Amino acid sequence: MKLDREQVLHIAELAKLSLTEEETELFSEQLSEVLAYFEQLQELDTDDIPPTAQAIYQRNVMRPDTTAPCLTPDEALANAPQRKGDYFQVKPILD
Amino acid sequence: MEFEAIIGVEVHAQILTKSKMFCRCSADVAHAAPNTHTCPICLGMPGTLPVINQAAVEATVLTGMALNCTIPSFSKFDRKNYHYPDLPKGYQVSQYDYPLTKDGYLDVQVNGETRRLRIRRVHLEEDTARLVHEGDTSLIDFNRSSLPLMEIVSEADMRSAEDTYAYLVKLRQILRYLGVSTGNMEEGAMRCEANISVRPVGMEEYGTKVEVKNLNSFRSVRLAIAYEIERQIGVLEEGGEIQQVTMGWDEAGLRTVFQRSKEFAEDYRYFPEPDLPPLEIDQALRESIAARLPELPDAKRERCVMVYGIRSEDARLLCEDRATAGFFERAVEAASERVSAQTVANWIVGEVFRLLGESGQGIDQIKMQPEDLAALLDMLAGGTINATVAKEVLEEMFTSGQAPDVIVERRGLRQINDQEALSAAVRTALDDNPGPVAQYLAGKEQVLGFLIGQVMRATRGQANVQIVTELLRAELEKRR
Numbered sequence: 001m002k003l004d005r006e007q008v009l010h011i012a013e014l015a016k017l018s019l020t021e022e023e024t025e026l027f028s029e030q031l032s033e034v035l036a037y038f039e040q041l042q043e044l045d046t047d048d049i050p051p052t053a054q055a056i057y058q059r060n061v062m063r064p065d066t067t068a069p070c071l072t073p074d075e076a077l078a079n080a081p082q083r084k085g086d087y088f089q090v091k092p093i094l095d
Numbered sequence: 096m097e098f099e100a101i102i103g104v105e106v107h108a109q110i111l112t113k114s115k116m117f118c119r120c121s122a123d124v125a126h127a128a129p130n131t132h133t134c135p136i137c138l139g140m141p142g143t144l145p146v147i148n149q150a151a152v153e154a155t156v157l158t159g160m161a162l163n164c165t166i167p168s169f170s171k172f173d174r175k176n177y178h179y180p181d182l183p184k185g186y187q188v189s190q191y192d193y194p195l196t197k198d199g200y201l202d203v204q205v206n207g208e209t210r211r212l213r214i215r216r217v218h219l220e221e222d223t224a225r226l227v228h229e230g231d232t233s234l235i236d237f238n239r240s241s242l243p244l245m246e247i248v249s250e251a252d253m254r255s256a257e258d259t260y261a262y263l264v265k266l267r268q269i270l271r272y273l274g275v276s277t278g279n280m281e282e283g284a285m286r287c288e289a290n291i292s293v294r295p296v297g298m299e300e301y302g303t304k305v306e307v308k309n310l311n312s313f314r315s316v317r318l319a320i321a322y323e324i325e326r327q328i329g330v331l332e333e334g335g336e337i338q339q340v341t342m343g344w345d346e347a348g349l350r351t352v353f354q355r356s357k358e359f360a361e362d363y364r365y366f367p368e369p370d371l372p373p374l375e376i377d378q379a380l381r382e383s384i385a386a387r388l389p390e391l392p393d394a395k396r397e398r399c400v401m402v403y404g405i406r407s408e409d410a411r412l413l414c415e416d417r418a419t420a421g422f423f424e425r426a427v428e429a430a431s432e433r434v435s436a437q438t439v440a441n442w443i444v445g446e447v448f449r450l451l452g453e454s455g456q457g458i459d460q461i462k463m464q465p466e467d468l469a470a471l472l473d474m475l476a477g478g479t480i481n482a483t484v485a486k487e488v489l490e491e492m493f494t495s496g497q498a499p500d501v502i503v504e505r506r507g508l509r510q511i512n513d514q515e516a517l518s519a520a521v522r523t524a525l526d527d528n529p530g531p532v533a534q535y536l537a538g539k540e541q542v543l544g545f546l547i548g549q550v551m552r553a554t555r556g557q558a559n560v561q562i563v564t565e566l567l568r569a570e571l572e573k574r575r
Contacts, residue, residue, distance in 0.1 A: 010362075014176075014362060016178055053171045053373050054367065054369065054372060054373065058372035059373060059374065060372070060374055060375055061146065061147065061371070062146070062147045062148070062149035062374075063119075063146045063147065063148060063149065064149060064150075065112050065114050065149065065150035065151075066113065066114060066119060067113055067114045067119050067121045067122075068114075068119035068120070068134075070120045070131065070132050070134055071133050071134055071135075071138075072131075073128070073129070073130040076130045076138060076237065084229075084232070084234055085129070085234075086129045087129050087130065087227065087236055088130070088180075088234065088235040088237070089232055089234055089235075090232070090234075090235060091232070091233065092228065092231050092233050093179075093228065093233045
């Protein structure tokens with residue numbers, strides 16, 4: 001299955017990537033190739049096999065409901081591009 | 096043309112745990128300064144490993160059980176991908192195709208009729224950070240990020256604002272009974288979104304649905320849904336078309352307002368969360384959670400009527416919350432044989448509720464013990480005190496938490512049953528009020544109440560009213 005231009009742009013939009021005209025063309029081909037590999041897997045009959053969420057068999061990895069000390073606001077904000085007081089600051093969000 | 100409304104709701108309820116959903120940061124963030132309850136996990140740093148909080152899983156399963164859901168043996172978490180600054184990971188950990196619980200229902204009373212409203216699922220997810228919009232900038236506080244959140248999704252079984260209101264009130268009551276959430280809408284601990292569509296009565300297909308957000312109180316839920324139904328019917332009646340949009344409730348304008356269109360279908364690209372192994376709710380875990388299921392409001396109310404023989408309206412009021420029902424039951428258990436359960440109910444629904452209302456306290460916050468209320472009512476039943484004094488003593492018990500016999504002794508409030516002492520008081524009252532006495536003798540018997548009041552005042556409210564009444568009648572006859 002070949003991915004068309006629209007589909008590539010949609011994927012780019014979801015991934016918040018802006019692509020040039022050349023990139024769109026290039027990725028359209030490359031993504032189609034990747035998809036083609038996976039299409040080979042579709043040939044297997046998996047009707048009677050339950051879906052697998054994880055490759056390693058682990059179940060019920062849980063912790064008790066106890067607390068531990070948190071970061072200080074300064075530590076939490078250490079990587080923030082912008083801060084205002086003890087808040088992270090970002091561009092205005094309308095919605 | 097007649098129209099009917101089709102409504103379904105999604106409720107998000109914050110789960111009362113000590114720590115967050117996937118990390119050990121304290122979940123007690125309600126009044127915390129910004130960004131004081133964070134760690135690399137709930138800040139969404141790369142390379143961190145979340146670990147599931149068992150208490151949140153159990154609270155969700157418990158809720159599912161209370162809502163008559165089935166509990167599948169297999170469940171897992173998924174990533175719901177979208178970009179928004181309140182979610183720096185770029186995805187929310189939620190549950191997609193294998194929720195912890197599903198296929199339940201809630202029976203609610205609407206206009207005296209029982210309606211069974213189906214619940215599609217109750218699943219577990221993490222809350223997002225809190226955004227503060229400030230002029231030309233937005234600020235983020237990650238305290239709320241990754242708090243455990245239950246999403247309770249109903250089927251589209253509701254047909255009116257009243258249905259939806261009844262559903263939400265009942266749902267909150269159950270969440271509170273279970274102790275899994277405060278259910279406080281005003282504080283955002285319980286949030287509601289409604290999907291509303293209308294269609295001509297008799298039509299099979301659904302109309303285009305509109306999502307209404309920003310419903311921050313029970314009142315706004317009711318008003319917003321009623322408004323939106325009318326709006327949609329209005330559009331259709333004028334030959335218009337309903338657009339698939341998200342509306343917000345404008346609390347000040349009392350109307351729904353356009354927020355955004357949904358012309359692009361949401362594309363969350365769910366996939367299994369690779370960092371969290373799936374859950375297996377086996378028989379043992381299921382049973383241990385089921386053992387914690389308390390008696391729910393409907394069952395409790397029925398039992399109060401059956402076992403204690405109280406009026407069903409009183410039972411409804413007493414079982415409104417678990418603490419009140421517990422207070423009532425403890426008082427009834429402690430009460431002597433001469434105090435009926437209905438008497439206990441009357442005093443709680445009447446006097447105690449009045450005092451709670453005036454003080455703004457919850458019944459679990461007051462000093463008065465239910466056993467002391469039982470003792471007070473026994474003193475009343477035995478004639479140690481009269482009803483007026485009992486109310487006075489109750490007020491003091493309510494504020495001080497002292498036992499009723501202590502208060503009665505200290506303040507000398509024992510009822511005066513002594514015939515001789517009361518006869519003297521009666522004679523004095525009649526001597527001091529010749530006018531009313533003459534009226535009574537002339538046939539105006541209503542003044543007896545006034546004369547009783549005079550004696551009661553003279554005895555500081557402690558006289559046995561029954562004896563006073565008898566003595567008054569006898570003494571008045573003598574003066575005829």
